[in-house]
Amino acid sequence: MSGYLEGVLVLLAINAILAYAAFLPIVAGQLNLGIAGFVAAGAYFSAYLSNEFGVPPTVAALAAAVFAGLIGLIVSFPLLRTRGIYLALATFAFGQVVQATILNLNVVGGAAGYPVREFVGFGVIGAFALAVVAAVYLLFSTRFGISITAVSDDETAADLMGLSVRGLQTAAFTIGAAIAGLAGALYAHHFSYIEAQNYTVLFSIYIVLYVLLGGTQTIFGPLLGAAVFTLLPEFLRGSAEWRYVIFACLILALMAWRPQGAVTVDLVRRLLRNRRPEGERA
Amino acid sequence: MSSARPMLALDDVSKRFGGLKVIDGLSFEVAASERVALIGPNGAGKTTAFNLITGAYPVDSGRVLLDGIDITALPARKRIRHGLARTFQNIRLMAHLSVIENVMITQATHSGAFTAMLQPVNLWRENRWRREALDVLAAAGLGRYADEPTGALPYGIQKQVELVRALLAKPRVLLLDEPAAGLNPAETDALRERLEMVSRSGIAIVVVEHDMHFIGAFCRRVIVLNFGCKIAECATGEVHAHPRVREAYLGSESEAFDVEAA
Ligand SMILES: Nc1ncnc2c1ncn2[C@@H]1O[C@H](COP(=O)(O)OP(=O)(O)OP(=O)(O)O)[C@@H](O)[C@H]1O
Ligand SMILES: [Mg+2]
Numbered sequence: 001m002s003g004y005l006e007g008v009l010v011l012l013a014i015n016a017i018l019a020y021a022a023f024l025p026i027v028a029g030q031l032n033l034g035i036a037g038f039v040a041a042g043a044y045f046s047a048y049l050s051n052e053f054g055v056p057p058t059v060a061a062l063a064a065a066v067f068a069g070l071i072g073l074i075v076s077f078p079l080l081r082t083r084g085i086y087l088a089l090a091t092f093a094f095g096q097v098v099q100a101t102i103l104n105l106n107v108v109g110g111a112a113g114y115p116v117r118e119f120v121g122f123g124v125i126g127a128f129a130l131a132v133v134a135a136v137y138l139l140f141s142t143r144f145g146i147s148i149t150a151v152s153d154d155e156t157a158a159d160l161m162g163l164s165v166r167g168l169q170t171a172a173f174t175i176g177a178a179i180a181g182l183a184g185a186l187y188a189h190h191f192s193y194i195e196a197q198n199y200t201v202l203f204s205i206y207i208v209l210y211v212l213l214g215g216t217q218t219i220f221g222p223l224l225g226a227a228v229f230t231l232l233p234e235f236l237r238g239s240a241e242w243r244y245v246i247f248a249c250l251i252l253a254l255m256a257w258r259p260q261g262a263v264t265v266d267l268v269r270r271l272l273r274n275r276r277p278e279g280e281r282a
Numbered sequence: 283m284s285s286a287r288p289m290l291a292l293d294d295v296s297k298r299f300g301g302l303k304v305i306d307g308l309s310f311e312v313a314a315s316e317r318v319a320l321i322g323p324n325g326a327g328k329t330t331a332f333n334l335i336t337g338a339y340p341v342d343s344g345r346v347l348l349d350g351i352d353i354t355a356l357p358a359r360k361r362i363r364h365g366l367a368r369t370f371q372n373i374r375l376m377a378h379l380s381v382i383e384n385v386m387i388t389q390a391t392h393s394g395a396f397t398a399m400l401q402p403v404n405l406w407r408e409n410r411w412r413r414e415a416l417d418v419l420a421a422a423g424l425g426r427y428a429d430e431p432t433g434a435l436p437y438g439i440q441k442q443v444e445l446v447r448a449l450l451a452k453p454r455v456l457l458l459d460e461p462a463a464g465l466n467p468a469e470t471d472a473l474r475e476r477l478e479m480v481s482r483s484g485i486a487i488v489v490v491e492h493d494m495h496f497i498g499a500f501c502r503r504v505i506v507l508n509f510g511c512k513i514a515e516c517a518t519g520e521v522h523a524h525p526r527v528r529e530a531y532l533g534s535e536s537e538a539f540d541v542e543a544a
Contacts, residue, residue: 141405143390143398146383150376157374160336162362162391162451168399217378265378265431 029152034091037098042181068181113195215261295344365454
């Protein structure tokens, strides 16, 4: 595999994982603009474990997911007391706090960045990405899937129907944080160098965009969104500095054309319906 | 009312919204498998009474008892586990779930919360949760809508989906807020027959309804609210002769209270 192709595939896999990190809270009705904070926490935690204690990177990455998930669980208690735009602002603030904390942590290099010794290649990262997609697919095939949708559709009715609104929201936020931590760890071990300056709110917004443009109604939306966001700028490489302008225009067009996201329940239903009669004829 | 312990009891319940006393010292009892109507002019506090019973709002004072257990302090989501299920006057189905997914929400009410969440209800189509939900939907004549999104369905169908959702919680007390509103006479008759079956299985039913034909045919006992106060409680046949009820409805636009027809 060429270096360029591997680089693109790695980004694709990591972006897909990131998209699911954003997908879980979004499906629960939470706009989490602090994802970058969880990504950073996972990246630095995993790098530190492998640099300082010689923990194998795959184990360190899993530990980083647990670590980011724990942070998510803890901060969810104050954060999820807020709603809507206030939750977006509170998670944004959380991201800033994480970034500022790392900048002041000299043990992981502070503002100078942090080199990561152990390397993982596309094989491992791709396998993790597949595992995340499979896990999210399974999770959304359970009662959790319909319950979390119910909670974001109508909290009051969900509560009266016996669902634990707070428990479900906390679970979605926490699992999203854990997935974000995993993505951060994999990134750190592949690119061998991380710096806190990268984990800005813009980073979080990009990830949220993958999901919103891909579509939040099915679990395939985030995957498509991540793929388009990763691959399209590469295809537009020919047009040099204009490629981001074209890219941004395409995003606007997509938003106007499919405000519910590219992949919707309706679309999936239509595709399935068209396929079934053909299958019967065969 | 029987001498047995009531299934549902309200004891001197009151509720204010701002300065307005919306429920004023309301007390009543409902026995197991009883069918009771809660009626009153628009704004009388009927829906609010349901909201207080189910815990959508806290009461200001008074107690709500279910099968003798004081549930006044219980959060709403736990009340359904004690056997209290309801439908809504302004339909509240989940817009992003299909009909069958909507009704499956209440299905695991009596299982442990954690294990319930991990039940693979959508992993493959043939599973016992889908089957159970489909059976109840089919019994209500809604089988063919199972995989439809709820939003596009006619109002009357949506009301029935809500009823199925409530029934899947296996309640002991069913609170129905205007179940016949928006139904045509044939649909209303079908609803009544279904509710009679539900009632025969021992479930107590409290119906808020403006359709006096429906109430006359279905309920034995009527509780009448006006401005949050209980102004009458009597057998269905006697309600139209009750002076305070006539007074409350006098001048109100509600032609639904066509006393002779009931
Ligand atoms: N959440 C609330 N906040 C403020 N006032 C409320 C609230 N809910 C109900 N009310 C008021 O309480 C009174 C009773 O309303 P409620 O909905 O219980 O009446 P109802 O008997 O169900 O009437 P209808 O037959 O029109 O459904 C009304 O004056 C209403 O405006
Ligand atoms: Mg009402």
